[in-house]
Amino acid sequence: MVQFIITIRKAAVIAIFSIIGFLLTHAETLAEYEKNTFALDIGLGANFDLSSLNAEQKAVFDRRPSTVAQVAFRPSYFFSCHWGAYADLRFNIFRLHEAEKLMDILVPGLSALKPSITLGGTYRLEHSRWQIQPRLGIGYSSYGRLKGHTKKGEIETYQRRTGTMLCLDAGFSVAYRTSRVCALFIDLNTLQQLSPAKYTRTTIEDGAESGLTVKSHTWGRTMSVSVGIRLQTSSK
Numbered sequence: 001m002v003q004f005i006i007t008i009r010k011a012a013v014i015a016i017f018s019i020i021g022f023l024l025t026h027a028e029t030l031a032e033y034e035k036n037t038f039a040l041d042i043g044l045g046a047n048f049d050l051s052s053l054n055a056e057q058k059a060v061f062d063r064r065p066s067t068v069a070q071v072a073f074r075p076s077y078f079f080s081c082h083w084g085a086y087a088d089l090r091f092n093i094f095r096l097h098e099a100e101k102l103m104d105i106l107v108p109g110l111s112a113l114k115p116s117i118t119l120g121g122t123y124r125l126e127h128s129r130w131q132i133q134p135r136l137g138i139g140y141s142s143y144g145r146l147k148g149h150t151k152k153g154e155i156e157t158y159q160r161r162t163g164t165m166l167c168l169d170a171g172f173s174v175a176y177r178t179s180r181v182c183a184l185f186i187d188l189n190t191l192q193q194l195s196p197a198k199y200t201r202t203t204i205e206d207g208a209e210s211g212l213t214v215k216s217h218t219w220g221r222t223m224s225v226s227v228g229i230r231l232q233t234s235s236k
Contacts (some may be wrong), residue, residue: 045226062096116141118169
């Protein structure tokens with residue numbers, strides 16, 4: 001499965017750069033860029049798990065499905081002809097363990113939403129109806145927290161796992177404008193953790209305390225491929 005995901009990632013990158021090459025080599029005149037453009041991307045796609053865990057990490061970090069559904073929202077604002085800023089909000093849909101279902105008492109399905117939010121800069125290229133927008137940002141992704149306490153006789157065990165990590169967001173979208181205010185796009189996105197996920201376990205037996213700490217810089221590393229609609233306005 002990992003090899004299959006890597007193959008898909010390579011194919012997606014080759015396809016996107018092929019489109020870029022085609023647009024650049026067949027460009028006749030530059031499009032007139034619209035200043036002060038606001039855009040909202042709404043996408044639906046697949047999110048692939050790219051984490052790499054050793055035996056110790058697998059024992060304490062829950063394994064998510066290799067491929068899950070994802071919903072994404074990305075507003076962006078271009079303050080010059082080429083440069084702009086964006087905020088990216090994504091929800092991966094899966095559960096790590098049955099205990100998460102307790103959250104659904106308040107809001108049904110809430111426990112299955114694993115969010116990430118990033119802020120960053122983007123660069124825009126346009127020709128005719130085509131739009132190309134690479135981007136780079138930083139933010140947080142979350143797989144939820146885990147806290148637990150068990151007691152068996154004289155042995156007490158406390159567990160804690162932090163599932164919110166600082167991450168680097170890199171993405172790329174290619175869109176085709178169907179009208180002045182609407183475009184259809186395909187998007188490739190990756191998240192790489194900058195801070196580790198951390199698991200700690202403390203055991204107290206007969207007054208003596210022992211502990212275990214495990215970290216991972218790849219738990220939560222993902223790649224996403226999505227398609228969607230872009231709504232945009234201009235000051236013109």
